[in-house]
Amino acid sequence: MMGLKGSGLRSLLICVTLWTGPSSALFGHANRRPNIVLVLTDDLDVLIGGLNPLSKTKKLIGDAGMTFTNAFVASPLCCPSRASILTGKYPHNHHVVNNTLEGNCSSRAWQKSEEPHAFPALLKAYGGYQTFFAGKYLNQYGRADAGGVEHVPPGWSYWFALERNSKYYNYTMSVNGKPQKHGADYSRDYLTDVLANVSLDFLQYKSSYQPFFMMVSTPAPHSPWTAAPQYQDRFNTTKAPRDPNFNIHGANKHWLIRQAKTPMTNSSVQFLDEAFRKRWQTLLSVDDLVEKIVKKLEVRGELDNTYIFFTSDNGYHTGQFSLPLDKRQLYEFDIKVPLMVRGPNIKPNQTSQMLVANIDLGPTILDIAGYNVNKTQMDGMSFLPIMEGRLNSSGWRSDILVEYEGEGSEVSDPACPLLGPGVSECFPDCVCEDSYNNTYACVRTVAPSADLQYCEFDDNEVFVEVYNVTADPYQLTNIAKTIDQEVLEKMNHRLMMLQSCSGQTCRTPGVYDPRYKFDPRQLFPPHSWRPSRLSQRMK
Template sequence: MSSSKPNIVLIETDQQTAETLSLYGNPVLKTPALERLAEQGVVFDLAFCNYPACSPSRSSMFTGRYASTIGVHANHMLINPNETTLPQVLKEHGYQTAIIGKNHAFMNDATKSYYPGAVAEKSSLLREVFDHVRLAEHGHMVDGYRNDPEVKAAHEWAQRNCWSSPLGHGTNPARPEKCGTYLIGQSMIDYLEEVRDPEKPFLTWLSFPDPHTPYQVPEPYASLINPADVPLPPKDNLDGKPERQKVMHIMDAMDCADDDLIRKVRAIHYGMIRFIDDTLAKIFAKMESLGLMENTVIVFTSDHGDSMGAHGLIQKHNAFYDSFTHVPFIVYAPGYNGPKRTDHMVELIDVMPTILDLAGVPVPYGCQGRSLAPFLQGKPYAPREYVVIESGEEGEPIKLSDITVRPEHPFDERYFVWCAYRDAWMGKGKSIRTHDWKLNVYASGEGELYDLNNDPDELTNLFGNPAQDRIRNELERKLLMWSIAKEDRLPMNRTVNLNYEQKKKEAVKPEH
């Protein structure tokens, strides 16, 4: 690593499972820019979000603290402005900070905070922690291009045709140059060339709203992958699974979706990812031409997955399958010469302490993530034994018997998509995943236990199997120990001044 503070580019896509990339085994989609980045860095095979929904995942990542710790227990809740966040800390240590793309983590207005108590003077509000803000939404609206008639038309087409139904998808008739992914890339290039202060290190959160819904992309990406070539996940009839998953299956009309339809949606989803990859290729080329690659750390990840038909489910949900929680995680760090892949387990709350460590900036008290910097720097490193993922709001999950209206087919627009409903996230749960096993426990008393070595697709629930009592008890004990360890250390205890170590030192002071 260079002796000067490195620049940081944190690239985040939205709703992209690791398995969508060739780097994680996808047989039909090539992503050359990410593959080249991985050749120069390291791929973490086992990285997981801490909550399988956008804002809790992003909020925990930027605070280095679990969603339950910071009180972001549902999608669309945002970071308490009084929390300490990654861009805030880096800005205080001389970094120029920028967000280009989707936010869905930082509040814009302190007066609308729903957290008790006044907002501190040094707060984590969007325009206080980021020097440069260029926002984008799902579809094609990007700051700086919102009045362009072609951009508007691309956005309206996406919203009208592919937004309101569970499996709406299509080919956007717009030119690629007028679509959101391209415009975010152009905004990043403009920032690198014209906006950033060359005298300061920079942190840029490059945040693509795709490949989240609406599932649509322009040509040539819409036809890039032949749906007939797209593999499908194994069938899961959800027998022995929590009832809430059967509700998800029906409320997204997945019981009416055939294999051909799922293949078509997957092919569009893959086209969206390739569009992002081609955009990254231009950004990386620009960084090389500006001489920035020699002193820039690049992290590529996603906030959570998309089941894309696995387990008879689509999009994101209150569930813990790897299709929802396993995210890509690639790190390029100048000077790194370790293994090209590792099975060290990573949680997204590890992003904040890792980046701060690599920047030579102290990690704030109360951060619950674990820095990967020692591993990246070839120093002694003790990897995680397991990861923990949280999900759900307080309340009773809806039952099949509660359903009186539902979409009649995958293109039914009357009820929108189930994962957008508050009811879809009722029922709190936690998941603990080791290399070999996954245990999911729910407040309702339901549970899941999967033998990942023999059942990597998580099809057979062993939770009630007496033969697995030992492993279940062991994992429950680990989850209990995790719960104790993660209890919030804030505020720091400054009320007791007596310190035994200090007294021991004073006691052995030489007499004069």
């Protein structure tokens, strides 16, 4: 079986089996607390067909439980989003702002201030859960100047983590703090399959006397989009969807979108179509992974007592508004993600339109385990009552915060000197996917009477974008200059409240909640948000 080399996993699991975890009044006292599995994909979209290759996953999780159609991320980039999942906090509270070490991605400051309070640490320390991690953790994990692969975050009984960013071959894993190198042999090294088999080993050899939490974080469908050999000829005629926002100019949008070249060159379109196909090909191995885990749980008689979550760290775009390939943008294709959950007391074939975010995953998992979420400083809310049918929209939030701090270079790209400094992720035709001034904060509102997005940029233009997503699902028209002024002021006020919130104050009523109280005397000066270094920088 492909998986760990030697008997390290089995030896560790024997030790885990002999360990009995502590109990606490913070947790419930049910005799059989449920098990929990979280499958986290990397860059999996929901709006441009990302779920299409995952037929088994949709059947085994979505059809067997609840699918959320309004699931969003707090930041549309890997490291800030993953930090939000682990901590249950918005980026302005966990302070991971981008994928760099300087942006606090897996930095020593993160390790000291946030990792001890992440939800897996609470599950293990107070609930006696066996905790298992396999796959990509944070983009800068394993750097020598941040502890190397010897650093194992608190809260994990078993740790099998990828050094740095997603790969499929030729990578290094941290196995409980010891490096393990992998090469380019499919049968031994293809990472998605390695993760599947290590997960099956855990399920086979773990203790049967304690509940477990298992987090499996796949590299797919992140670049370099290397499919397993048996799937490399699939979807050969598939192309990226030509939705109304494909390959058009974003004339009424912020600077980074306006700088894209429209129409895209034929070579750019061919490249993104090829990448789209390869993304789907890599997902077929993820589909196999999910099937193997579900079947293993079923064979062991544990499936009926196990919650299984399936989601992504951010969405993705392939040609929308003439941006070739990436994430990072405020639009639905980058901030909306798949979320499916099955488990005890969740009826099959359900769909929920309630507004949930990845900051809710930690509180929900702790709630499932019986932990008193009010004892934490998490910004998110447990959506367990939604899944169990105990809560309707009148008792739930109507808006969330999305925030991102752009990345750029201090010097001009030699291939694109006319753009000047401050841009990054540039393609050969000098279309760039990120820049310092791609720094924004948004209120995303989903309520019975409104489906809106309001965003402010920290740039010299003090740019604002507003979309009525009901009338304009592809976000073609920025209505910031035509929307009712009172609505604009309320959304601005709500943005200021969310940008300064922490813990319980992040869960206060939103603009379209009847409990919301708007006092114009408390209104911040319009467009006063200045979250970062950007006011001293370029455009």
